[in-house]
Structures are given as C-alpha cells and as structure tokens.
Amino acid sequence: MKILVCISVVPDTTSKIGLSSNNFVNLEGLTLITGPYEDYALSRAIEIKEASSENVEIVIFHVGLESSETIIRKCLALGADSAVRVHSHANDAFQVAQEIADYVKANPFDLILMGKESIDYNTGQVHQFTASLLGWQNFNPVMGLEVNGATVQIKVETIQGYANISAKLPLVLGCQEPIAEWKIPSMRGIMAARTKEIQVLPSTSQPSFEYSKDEVNEQNRKGIMFTRENLTQLVEIIKKESK
Amino acid sequence: MINIAAFIDIKDNKLSARSAQLLLLIQDMLRSNPEVKSINLFTTDDVSTLDIPTIQGANLTSIHGLSDAGIFSSAQMQTILATLLSHQINCVIGYKNLVTDQVFPAYCAKTSLPLLGQVINLKLAENDIEIRQSIFSGKASTLVKVTYASVLSFNNAFEFGILKGDKITLHANQLKLEANDNYQIKDLHKASAGMNLADATYVVGAGRGLKDPSNWNIIEDLAAKIGAATACSKPVSDIDWRPHSEHVGQTGIKIAPKLYIACGISGAIQHLAGVNGSKTIIVINNDPEAPFFKYADYGIVGDVFDVVPELIKNL
Numbered sequence: 001m002k003i004l005v006c007i008s009v010v011p012d013t014t015s016k017i018g019l020s021s022n023n024f025v026n027l028e029g030l031t032l033i034t035g036p037y038e039d040y041a042l043s044r045a046i047e048i049k050e051a052s053s054e055n056v057e058i059v060i061f062h063v064g065l066e067s068s069e070t071i072i073r074k075c076l077a078l079g080a081d082s083a084v085r086v087h088s089h090a091n092d093a094f095q096v097a098q099e100i101a102d103y104v105k106a107n108p109f110d111l112i113l114m115g116k117e118s119i120d121y122n123t124g125q126v127h128q129f130t131a132s133l134l135g136w137q138n139f140n141p142v143m144g145l146e147v148n149g150a151t152v153q154i155k156v157e158t159i160q161g162y163a164n165i166s167a168k169l170p171l172v173l174g175c176q177e178p179i180a181e182w183k184i185p186s187m188r189g190i191m192a193a194r195t196k197e198i199q200v201l202p203s204t205s206q207p208s209f210e211y212s213k214d215e216v217n218e219q220n221r222k223g224i225m226f227t228r229e230n231l232t233q234l235v236e237i238i239k240k241e242s243k
Numbered sequence: 244m245i246n247i248a249a250f251i252d253i254k255d256n257k258l259s260a261r262s263a264q265l266l267l268l269i270q271d272m273l274r275s276n277p278e279v280k281s282i283n284l285f286t287t288d289d290v291s292t293l294d295i296p297t298i299q300g301a302n303l304t305s306i307h308g309l310s311d312a313g314i315f316s317s318a319q320m321q322t323i324l325a326t327l328l329s330h331q332i333n334c335v336i337g338y339k340n341l342v343t344d345q346v347f348p349a350y351c352a353k354t355s356l357p358l359l360g361q362v363i364n365l366k367l368a369e370n371d372i373e374i375r376q377s378i379f380s381g382k383a384s385t386l387v388k389v390t391y392a393s394v395l396s397f398n399n400a401f402e403f404g405i406l407k408g409d410k411i412t413l414h415a416n417q418l419k420l421e422a423n424d425n426y427q428i429k430d431l432h433k434a435s436a437g438m439n440l441a442d443a444t445y446v447v448g449a450g451r452g453l454k455d456p457s458n459w460n461i462i463e464d465l466a467a468k469i470g471a472a473t474a475c476s477k478p479v480s481d482i483d484w485r486p487h488s489e490h491v492g493q494t495g496i497k498i499a500p501k502l503y504i505a506c507g508i509s510g511a512i513q514h515l516a517g518v519n520g521s522k523t524i525i526v527i528n529n530d531p532e533a534p535f536f537k538y539a540d541y542g543i544v545g546d547v548f549d550v551v552p553e554l555i556k557n558l
C-alpha cells in the first residue's frame with residue numbers, strides 16, 4: 001500500500017506575526033514546523049505502517065521552497081520513506097491541489113492523507129480540490145482510521161457529533177485529533193533520514209489569484225479588571241452582552 | 244453576466260442569522276453591479292416555503308438525499324455541480340461549513356473560478372470586489388481583488404449589516420440526489436453538547452483550572468443561564484475530561500461568538516488562535532499573571548469555584 005502525506009510548512013504556533021517591507025507577512029527568522037494537523041496525518045500513517053504485515057510505503061509531498069527541507073527531513077526521521085518537493089511558492093489551495101493531483105496521476109497511491117486545514121491560510125480546501133481533480137471520495141475531518149485491505153473504517157466529525165463510516169480506497173482524508181498521537185523522531189530515525197531521498201520536481205501549476213497586501217491584526221481589547229467586591233458590575237456586563 | 248448562488252441554512256423554517264447576512268450582501272451586489280442577472284439560493288435543509296428579505300426573481304432549491312454524515316458521494320456531487328452549471332452560476336457565496344467545504348472546491352475545480360476562503364470582510368465596486376481574508380488563525384489578514392466571477396467562503400466572523408425592509412415568500416424547488424453508494428454509515432453519534440460550537444452566539448470555556456471533570460457542572464450551569472455553548476482547552480479534551488468536539492484553539496474549533504467567558508484557562512497563544520474572533524472576552528483566573536488577561540475585555544482575578552457560582556446566582 002502506498003500512502004501520500006501532504007504537508008504544509010508553517011511558522012510555529014507561538015510565532016508573533018510581523019510584516020516585511022513589501023507589506024506581506026515576514027516568515028524570515030520564524031521557527032518553522034509541519035502544520036499540527038499534518039503531524040496527526042503523518043503519525044497515523046506511521047502507525048499503520050508499523051502495525052501492517054504488508055509493505056506500506058509513506059511518501060511526503062510538499063509544495064514549497066528550499067527553506068522547507070529541514071522540516072521535510074524531520075518527517076523522514078519520523079518514519080516516512082521518501083519525499084517529493086515541488087519547487088514553487090504555495091500561493092493557494094487550488095494550485096497546491098493541482099500539483100498533488102498531477103503527481104498522483106503519474107505515480108499511483110492508495111491513500112492521500114492531509115491535515116484538516118493548514119494553519120497559515122486555514123481554508124481546509126486542498127483535500128476536496130485534490131479529490132475532485134482525481135475523482136476520488138474525500139472525508140474531512142477524520143478522527144479515526146483503520147485500514148483492512150482495500151476497505152477503511154473511518155470516524156469522521158459531523159455537524160452534530162461523529163459517524164463511523166466504511167469506505168473503499170482510494171480516498172483523500174483530512175486528519176485531526178485524536179486520530180493518532182504526535183510522534184518524536186528517534187536517534188535512529190534521524191540517522192536513517194540523512195540518506196532518504198527528497199525528490200525535487202518543477203512546478204506544473206499557476207497561482208489562482210494574487211494577494212495585494214497583508215495586515216497584522218491589532219487586537220484592541222478593553223482590559224478592564226474587576227475585583228471580587230464589585231462582581232455585580234461583571235454580572236451587569238454579562239447580562240448586557242448576552243441579551 | 245453574473246449569476247449568483249448562495250448556500251443558506253434554514254432552522255425551524257426560518258433563515259439562519261448568518262444566511263440573512265448573505266442575502267443582505269446579495270442585495271448590495273444587485274445595487275453595485277448591473278451585470279448581476281439571477282439569484283439562486285440552495286440549501287440542504289428540508290424546506291418548502293421560506294420568507295426572505297425582498298430580492299426580486301430569487302429562486303430557492305432544497306437539496307435532498309445528503310446522508311446523515313453530511314458527506315456527498317462523488318455521484319451526488321456531480322448532480323449538484325450539474326445543477327449549478329445549468330444555472331450558469333459564476334459567483335458563489337456561503338459561510339464555511341461541511342456543505343460549502345465540499346461544494347465550493349468541487350465547483351472551482353470544474354470551472355476554474357477562484358476560491359477565496361476565510362473571508363471576513365469585503366468592499367463591493369461595480370466590477371470588482373476587494374476581499375479581506377483572515378490568515379494565520381486571525382493573527383493577520385490579507386487583501387485580494389477579484390471580479391464578481393468568484394467563489395467566496397466566509398469566516399464565521401463575517402457580518403454584512405442589519406436586516407430590515409420587506410419580505411417575500413419563496414417556494415422551493417426540490418432537488419433529489421441519487422442514493423449514496425460510495426460509503427456506508429455504520430453508526431452515528433450525536434455529541435451530548437446540544438449546541439454547535441462554531442455557530443454559537445455565546446460560549447463559556449473552561450480549562451485545566453477546573454481540576455476535575457466532575458466540576459464542570461458550574462460551567463454547564465453558567466452556560467445554561469445565558470444560553471451559551473460550552474468549550475474547553477486542548478489538554479482538557481486530551482485527558483478526556485470533555486469531548487473533543489468542545490476543544491477550541493489552533494488545533495480545535497475556531498469560534499466567533501458575541502461573548503466568550505474563559506474560566507480557568509491560562510490563555511496560551513494556541514488557545515487564543517481559536518477564540519480571537521470573539522467580540523467580547525471575559526476571563527476568570529486566580530493567577531493575576533495569567534496571559535489571558537492581556538487579551539481580555541473584562542477580567543477578574545479569582546477562584547472559579549467562588550466566582551462562577553456567584554455569577555450564576557446573580558444572573
């Protein structure tokens with residue numbers, strides 16, 4: 001079985017976002033990580049590989065520049081077998097999905113795992129775009145995944161709660177907790193990753209639109225403090241705000 | 244020529260508050276751009292007639308056959324896309340939800356219309372729309388100029404205006420989808436929390452400061468007092484004190500209520516990333532140094548087990 005895990009590379013969740021002189025968010029100097037939802041996707045793929053008696057191959061797929069390679073290397077250290085990087089700045093979801101679909105049309109996979117959403121643009125669109133381009137079924141957000149041959153059992157969040165669903169491969173799944181536990185690379189994994197291949201491919205897609213500029217949100221909260229003695233004022237505020 | 248499709252929600256035979264925002268936007272699009280020719284409303288809720296703010300010539304389609312899991316099979320999706328194509332739809336609007344998350348990318352993949360997500364604001368001109376998208380979980384925003392021939396998925400914080408004026412009654416066309424043969428639902432579980440967190444107008448959240456799951460009765464009572472949904476921090480759902488469906492933050496649900504009351508939550512940046520769309524934030528924490536106070540409109544340094552029951556008593 002072949003699993004493609006698509007990752008975005010984003011600033012650490014604690015990063016302070018600032019702008020560079022060209023009025024776009026400045027990523028330079030920020031600590032980069034794999035999107036947290038993609039960590040769930042990769043972690044589950046590794047668990048499936050470890051538990052399976054068959055040969056399970058995990059390939060990491062990323063659209064991005066050289067600056068992402070340390071993060072890709074970390075995914076390899078966690079247990080992915082190889083990686084593909086499409087050399088292009090990821091502009092939008094449709095563009096990324098076209099790259100994934102083009103790659104998968106030329107290199108067949110049984111399962112594509114992604115995060116529920118990236119944490120930079122948070123749009124949660126790449127999976128459905130990819131599924132549409134490939135004519136596959138998509139489920140998102142998936143909280144549990146078991147693979148038995150060509151059939152998978154998935155637990156998917158619904159509007160009211162969750163559903164347990166049985167479906168056939170191939171599928172595109174967007175993952176979220178508690179599908180797996182986040183993993184930490186072992187020393188052996190880090191050593192092994194040094195010789196694993198990161199294939200760099202040219203881009204086949206175009207951006208779908210152009211951004212004019214970014215702005216940082218200044219959250220101007222009131223910051224008014226009450227003491228236990230004037231709790232009644234807080235009560236009045238809650239009454240007013242919840243009317 | 245612009246033909247608009249809006250994906251709306253109906254509750255108890257009424258337009259939801261968010262869907263009303265979409266209709267206000269359509270009224271403004273009609274005023275701004277003479278090229279707008281038709282208005283087509285779609286819903287996956289069961290409806291036969293619906294009152295909406297007056298939009299001459301609007302039509303309504305009620306889509307039937309979506310499974311209880313809310314996921315379209317590929318064949319069902321093809322039927323929906325064919326319907327949109329038959330109306331020559333080239334402008335699609337809707338709030339981000341399970342339905343629009345499926346239909347919008349699928350339609351854009353088919354038509355190559357640009358898809359703009361997390362839209363929190365926009366400015367209409369005659370020929371184009373300036374879109375503001377929320378990025379980095381609300382830490383920043385980005386501006387994009389597009390033509391009306393676009394697909395816009397709105398963030399829950401998007402608000403366009405206040406509903407006023409006359410109403411008309413629409414009779415819905417019924418669109419029956421084929422049976423889903425792509426997957427089988429083994430079982431469905433309704434979350435115990437009755438309210439949809441992402442849509443809630445008021446939310447009471449609690450964190451590790453509550454010490455034990457058995458202490459959540461005060462949180463539930465406070466929530467019940469003001470008609471709020473309940474939420475929690477990530478560690479609380481990780482240790483199964485509360486269901487995952489209540490986890491808000493960077494890796495959980497993003498909420499945008501009018502009022503968020505945070506009890507015994509430290510205010511880690513990843514938690515804030517899920518709640519910064521709240522209009523008003525009230526923080527209750529016994530540590531005066533808790534980071535959350537810096538992001539609060541109102542705060543009180545106190546013990547949740549003292550303050551919350553006192554609030555309940557007085558509300």
Ligand SMILES: Cc1cc2nc3c(=O)[nH]c(=O)nc-3n(C[C@H](O)[C@H](O)[C@H](O)COP(=O)(O)OP(=O)(O)OC[C@H]3O[C@@H](n4cnc5c(N)ncnc54)[C@H](O)[C@@H]3O)c2cc1C
Nearest residue numbers: 450451452476477492493494507508509513514529530547
């Ligand atoms: C990649 C990543 C993603 C994450 N995503 C999320 C996310 O989506 N959502 C999220 O919430 N977290 C997330 N986290 C975790 C986050 O960093 C914090 O650890 C978490 O939010 C802390 O939860 P808490 O406030 O409940 O607990 P704590 O940090 O332990 O805070 C408990 C608070 O309760 C107060 N308290 C204790 N007793 C009382 C009392 N009797 N009365 C009043 N106050 C009291 C304390 O002063 C303290 O401030 C993420 C972390 C990472 C690394």
Ligand SMILES: Nc1ncnc2c1ncn2[C@@H]1O[C@H](COP(=O)(O)O)[C@@H](O)[C@H]1O
Nearest residue numbers: 006063090114115117118123124125126
């Ligand atoms: N640049 C990228 N390269 C590869 N996969 C990506 C990229 N950006 C997003 N994805 C995948 O698509 C998912 C949804 O992203 P988004 O639609 O941007 O919220 C992410 O969780 C990733 O799995």
